[in-house]
Amino acid sequence: MKHKFTLFKKVFGSIMLIGLFSSSIAVAQVSMSKYNTYYSQNFDGLPSNSNGTWVSGTEYFTGWRLHRTKPDLNALVVGAGSWNAGNLYSYGESNLTDRALGALGSATAGEFAYGLLLQNNTGSNIMSLDINYVGEQWRTGNRTTGIHHITFWYAISSDKNSFNLWPSGDQGWTKVNELTFYSPVYHTAGMALNGNAAENRRMLFHTLAVNIPAGHYIMLRWKDADEPEADHGLAIDDVSLTWRTDAGSGPTIMPIELKNFKATTKADKVELYWETASEKNNDHFLIERSTDGRVFEGIGLIKGAGTSHRVTTYNFSDQQPLSGISYYRLKQVDEDGTYTYSRLVSISKVVSEADVQVYPTMATHNLNVLLPQAQKYSRAVVVDVMGKQLLQASLTGEAEQSINISALSSGMYVLVLQDAKGNKITKRFKKV
Numbered sequence: 001m002k003h004k005f006t007l008f009k010k011v012f013g014s015i016m017l018i019g020l021f022s023s024s025i026a027v028a029q030v031s032m033s034k035y036n037t038y039y040s041q042n043f044d045g046l047p048s049n050s051n052g053t054w055v056s057g058t059e060y061f062t063g064w065r066l067h068r069t070k071p072d073l074n075a076l077v078v079g080a081g082s083w084n085a086g087n088l089y090s091y092g093e094s095n096l097t098d099r100a101l102g103a104l105g106s107a108t109a110g111e112f113a114y115g116l117l118l119q120n121n122t123g124s125n126i127m128s129l130d131i132n133y134v135g136e137q138w139r140t141g142n143r144t145t146g147i148h149h150i151t152f153w154y155a156i157s158s159d160k161n162s163f164n165l166w167p168s169g170d171q172g173w174t175k176v177n178e179l180t181f182y183s184p185v186y187h188t189a190g191m192a193l194n195g196n197a198a199e200n201r202r203m204l205f206h207t208l209a210v211n212i213p214a215g216h217y218i219m220l221r222w223k224d225a226d227e228p229e230a231d232h233g234l235a236i237d238d239v240s241l242t243w244r245t246d247a248g249s250g251p252t253i254m255p256i257e258l259k260n261f262k263a264t265t266k267a268d269k270v271e272l273y274w275e276t277a278s279e280k281n282n283d284h285f286l287i288e289r290s291t292d293g294r295v296f297e298g299i300g301l302i303k304g305a306g307t308s309h310r311v312t313t314y315n316f317s318d319q320q321p322l323s324g325i326s327y328y329r330l331k332q333v334d335e336d337g338t339y340t341y342s343r344l345v346s347i348s349k350v351v352s353e354a355d356v357q358v359y360p361t362m363a364t365h366n367l368n369v370l371l372p373q374a375q376k377y378s379r380a381v382v383v384d385v386m387g388k389q390l391l392q393a394s395l396t397g398e399a400e401q402s403i404n405i406s407a408l409s410s411g412m413y414v415l416v417l418q419d420a421k422g423n424k425i426t427k428r429f430k431k432v
Contacts, residue, residue: 102235135181151188
């Protein structure tokens with residue numbers, strides 16, 4: 001990943017077993033300590049120039065486990081999305097250390113799940129867990145392949161051998177919809193994609209309200225199922241975690257002296273810039289963005305200077321800013337896991353011809369589509385998360401149009417807009 005900021009890339013070395021972990025296999029875990037409240041992993045330790053092996057039920061990286069529903073297979077294939085065969089993949093350009101862990105599920109290769117095992121060694125109950133990771137798409141299935149996804153789950157236990165990582169079973173697991181990665185590209189001829197390109201990747205962030213007693217374990221699970229159509233090549237990358245023992249304490253006094261924080265537009269990007277006059281035990285900043293100033297999402301992370309008594313400058317580039325007004329804030333996380341927020345800054349991005357607005361994103365009867373001048377989309381299609389077409393409508397030349405969705409059942413959908421040349425864009429919405 002080539003950015004001005006540092007995204008945490010650590011690796012999912014995973015060990016997964018058929019059913020429960022075997023008591024004869026040594027099960028390692030990542031320690032969640034009192035003073036080091038941050039963990040990150042990437043896949044740069046995966047093979048980059050020749051294929052390797054990762055046996056189901058073994059550990060590739062400390063704490064990370066893999067489970068295959070076809071346990072007799074053990075290949076770990078190096079590729080950049082060119083291969084359409086079902087397999088476990090180390091995705092990335094050949095000979096480059098920047099890797100991502102992914103898979104193509106199939107009847108012959110089976111399904112896959114990756115698990116990270118952690119133990120609470122803080123001496124207190126852990127009440128909150130911030131989870132940040134990046135989903136990447138390295139290959140499309142084919143023109144009949146709709147939206148596929150990697151789902152996220154977690155489970156807590158006093159016994160580290162009790163976690164069942166079988167991809168086809170979810171008993172005992174809690175699903176976190178906010179951390180589901182949906183394929184950005186679909187209904188496209190099978191081809192390789194650059195999973196590091198902004199249009200083919202998404203950063204996901206969510207805070208889990210949990211209760212992990214001292215000494216207990218939590219396992220995080222990413223599951224890549226074998227979908228009905230030819231699977232997309234999806235991967236996970238850049239995982240980072242921050243835990244807190246007192247979720248009710250909320251933000252504290254910022255242990256930094258923030259001189260300024262501002263946002264500016266540059267070309268089609270939003271540039272954020274801030275300075276600190278001093279810092280004390282500052283671990284990192286999480287950059288958050290919102291459309292209304294109330295509900296925020298994490299879009300990037302930058303390491304702090306720790307303890308410093310000199311001016312330190314930071315900058316972050318939002319490569320895919322939202323149209324209209326956006327609000328940004330900094331979540332400053334201390335080395336002991338406490339955190340606080342900066343003031344908000346807002347900026348309005350000029351709508352270009354390529355921008356389309358769909359609202360409300362949670363609709364009951366009608367979905368409104370705002371097309372900028374000279375944007376000539378003629379057809380609208382609504383599909384479900386499996387890619388099944390449910391309704392279609394013709395679009396006129398009006399700038400603002402409405403689509404009746406009252407016949408749809410409650411749930412998540414994707415609106416696909418197409419022009420006369422077959423070009424298309426997609427917008428997600430929820431029917432309520």
